[in-house]
Amino acid sequence: MKNAHSIDNTSGEMTASDNMTSSPSAFSLSIRPDNIAVIAMDVPGEKMNTLKSAFAEQVQTVLRQAQQHAALRGVILISGKPDSFYCRRGYNHA
Secondary structure (H helix, E strand, O other): OOOEEEEEOOOOEEEEEEOOOOEOOOEEEEEOOOOEEEEEEOOOOOOOOEEOHHHHHHHHHHHHHHHOOOOOOEEEEEEOOOOOOOOEEOOOOO
């Protein structure tokens, strides 16, 4: 089954989640009023964000969501972690 997109209408935030595993996405998208997309990376259950090969589909999904906005002017990638933005490749290949 392909990824499903959910939109939180109170915040305008979109997330991608995999229905097969029910694992939440590490990436969320919100579009600011000035047509700037903000993609937040927040790896669930981790103290710090690390890139994993399993995120490739999540990244593609959130970028496709951003591309659907014809008036989009730019994209900002931020951390959803309060104290850090650490983005090295994780060594756990599970």
